[in-house]
Amino acid sequence: MTNEQVGDVSSIQSTRLFQSNYLADDDRRALSAIAAKARSWPAHSDIVARCAPVGSIYVLTHGWACRYKITREGARQITGLVVPGDMCNLDSFLLPAIDFGVRTLTAATAVPVPRDQLQALAEKRPGIARALTWFAIVENAMLSEGAVSLGRQSAQERLAHLFCELANRLGNRSENKAEFDFPLTQEQIADTLGLTSVHVNRMVQRLRAEELITIRNHHVTIPDMARLAALGGFDKAYLHLAPSS
Amino acid sequence: MTNEQVGDVSSIQSTRLFQSNYLADDDRRALSAIAAKARSWPAHSDIVARCAPVGSIYVLTHGWACRYKITREGARQITGLVVPGDMCNLDSFLLPAIDFGVRTLTAATAVPVPRDQLQALAEKRPGIARALTWFAIVENAMLSEGAVSLGRQSAQERLAHLFCELANRLGNRSENKAEFDFPLTQEQIADTLGLTSVHVNRMVQRLRAEELITIRNHHVTIPDMARLAALGGFDKAYLHLAPSS
DNA sequence: CGGGAGCTTGAGGGAAGTCAACCGGGGTGG
DNA sequence: CCACCCCGGTTGACTTCCCTCAAGCTCCCG
Numbered sequence: 001m002t003n004e005q006v007g008d009v010s011s012i013q014s015t016r017l018f019q020s021n022y023l024a025d026d027d028r029r030a031l032s033a034i035a036a037k038a039r040s041w042p043a044h045s046d047i048v049a050r051c052a053p054v055g056s057i058y059v060l061t062h063g064w065a066c067r068y069k070i071t072r073e074g075a076r077q078i079t080g081l082v083v084p085g086d087m088c089n090l091d092s093f094l095l096p097a098i099d100f101g102v103r104t105l106t107a108a109t110a111v112p113v114p115r116d117q118l119q120a121l122a123e124k125r126p127g128i129a130r131a132l133t134w135f136a137i138v139e140n141a142m143l144s145e146g147a148v149s150l151g152r153q154s155a156q157e158r159l160a161h162l163f164c165e166l167a168n169r170l171g172n173r174s175e176n177k178a179e180f181d182f183p184l185t186q187e188q189i190a191d192t193l194g195l196t197s198v199h200v201n202r203m204v205q206r207l208r209a210e211e212l213i214t215i216r217n218h219h220v221t222i223p224d225m226a227r228l229a230a231l232g233g234f235d236k237a238y239l240h241l242a243p244s245s
Numbered sequence: 246m247t248n249e250q251v252g253d254v255s256s257i258q259s260t261r262l263f264q265s266n267y268l269a270d271d272d273r274r275a276l277s278a279i280a281a282k283a284r285s286w287p288a289h290s291d292i293v294a295r296c297a298p299v300g301s302i303y304v305l306t307h308g309w310a311c312r313y314k315i316t317r318e319g320a321r322q323i324t325g326l327v328v329p330g331d332m333c334n335l336d337s338f339l340l341p342a343i344d345f346g347v348r349t350l351t352a353a354t355a356v357p358v359p360r361d362q363l364q365a366l367a368e369k370r371p372g373i374a375r376a377l378t379w380f381a382i383v384e385n386a387m388l389s390e391g392a393v394s395l396g397r398q399s400a401q402e403r404l405a406h407l408f409c410e411l412a413n414r415l416g417n418r419s420e421n422k423a424e425f426d427f428p429l430t431q432e433q434i435a436d437t438l439g440l441t442s443v444h445v446n447r448m449v450q451r452l453r454a455e456e457l458i459t460i461r462n463h464h465v466t467i468p469d470m471a472r473l474a475a476l477g478g479f480d481k482a483y484l485h486l487a488p489s490s
Numbered sequence: 491c492g493g494g495a496g497c498t499t500g501a502g503g504g505a506a507g508t509c510a511a512c513c514g515g516g517g518t519g520g
Numbered sequence: 521c522c523a524c525c526c527c528g529g530t531t532g533a534c535t536t537c538c539c540t541c542a543a544g545c546t547c548c549c550g
């Protein structure tokens with residue numbers, strides 16, 4: 001509930017791309033003009049299948065999704081969580097097929113933006129080109145931080161880091177507290193953090209025992225962001241959020 | 246030796262950015278015009294310090310470098326290896342300061358491209374804007390693949406994957422064999438793969454024992470790429486190389 | 491009320507980490 | 521020109537974090 005955007009009409013206007021500082025008003029109008037009709041998916045279905053040709057960039061307006069890859073042995077690694085306002089497959093802007101899949105974690109709605117038209121727009125409107133580059137760079141920064149987490153942090157630290165990141169990305173922090181709807185199962189958390197669901201379970205319990213987080217009804221509460229951030233070695237600088245949040 | 250580019254004059258012309266298919270001839274001329282004089286660094290020195298303001302993108306022409314972060318506890322994670330032809334800090338195109346450091350691994354030379362001028366160029370020349378976005382997207386793909394490796398592969402698999410990636414990026418494969426100069430210490434490999442140097446040592450020995458790689462005098466030989474790729478679950482698709490290589 | 495997905499718990503094992511010592515070669519300085 | 525030093529590679533013993541397998545539980549939903 002708390003992180004429902006009131007008045008969200010499932011349109012491109014509610015997305016970070018649209019709200020980018022790099023866009024002028026007529027850039028926004030042009031973008032609105034090429035956005036296709038919003039489409040919805042049930043939970044656990046592919047928005048974009050791995051290596052399939054894709055003609056659109058999907059901008060998520062409702063629900064959660066993830067980018068993921070499957071190893072030969074069948075293990076899954078989630079390489080990025082996609083929350084409302086994010087682009088699912090920015091890479092499709094220049095790549096006709098992407099080597100990862102995008103799958104919904106909940107029922108979700110996304111606005112397709114046709115690649116050809118977006119490319120044409122970027123050609124004529126430097127603001128749009130720059131906004132896209134900006135998002136690619138920020139995605140880069142998140143992946144780099146993820147590499148540090150996967151490579152050099154313990155399971156507990158990774159969990160703390162993940163919850164801190166989401167609290168910031170979802171943007172409903174108030175002072176030192178935060179809470180947000182959180183639809184992931186422990187198995188999906190495991191696939192994000194490079195762990196097993198069993199171990200995630202034990203570590204979540206430990207975080208609970210230390211009163212660092214509460215998870216109930218798919219809703220996370222963080223009573224003391226500073227303490228959780230300290231545990232997870234979290235510094236939001238890499239998210240490059242607008243100063244307001 | 247084998248991967249020296251003969252005739253490399255330490256200029257921007259030898260870099261992947263310059264050779265991008267997205268650039269027209271006059272884009273290339275404009276790019277050459279704003280590139281500053283090449284600068285050299287000794288081994289193990291910062292090209293860009295973490296969080297320091299940076300006014301240029303550095304395009305590496307000689308030697309190796311890496312992007313890295315240090316955790317609170319002092320552990321290092323290398324988030325990307327930078328080889329000749331690569332950009333060290335593409336992120337600086339839009340970010341006035343980056344939250345990672347770029348450090349040379351060997352003596353190295355790079356060409357600084359002033360950010361302001363590059364931005365102005367991208368504004369007027371869509372080809373340049375698109376080339377930059379392209380590189381950001383490919384960097385993204387490499388980081389995503391790295392996440393899979395860090396999250397879901399064993400030490401041996403990660404090593405095999407790393408050597409396969411480098412063999413492809415350095416572009417001197419011939420049929421099923423590959424060899425290239427490789428300046429990293431085992432500790433630096435460890436920092437790349439999220440391991441310790443002791444464990445890297447043991448696993449490298451195992452790869453050697455199975456005749457999958459030879460390392461001598463900072464030179465790697467891979468007698469059977471297919472076998473190493475199979476071990477590392479490596480598929481070069483994510484590198485989005487030009488079809489020629 | 492039954493079924494299933496997801497959470498929880500336990501026992502045991504294995505991959506990788508830690509600590510510590512030794513080796514070996516290339517560079518430096520006396 | 522040789523001795524020394526230091527960095528990087530190697531090896532061994534021990535530890536620990538996380539995985540695996542397996543079973544039981546809880547809650548939601550039909």
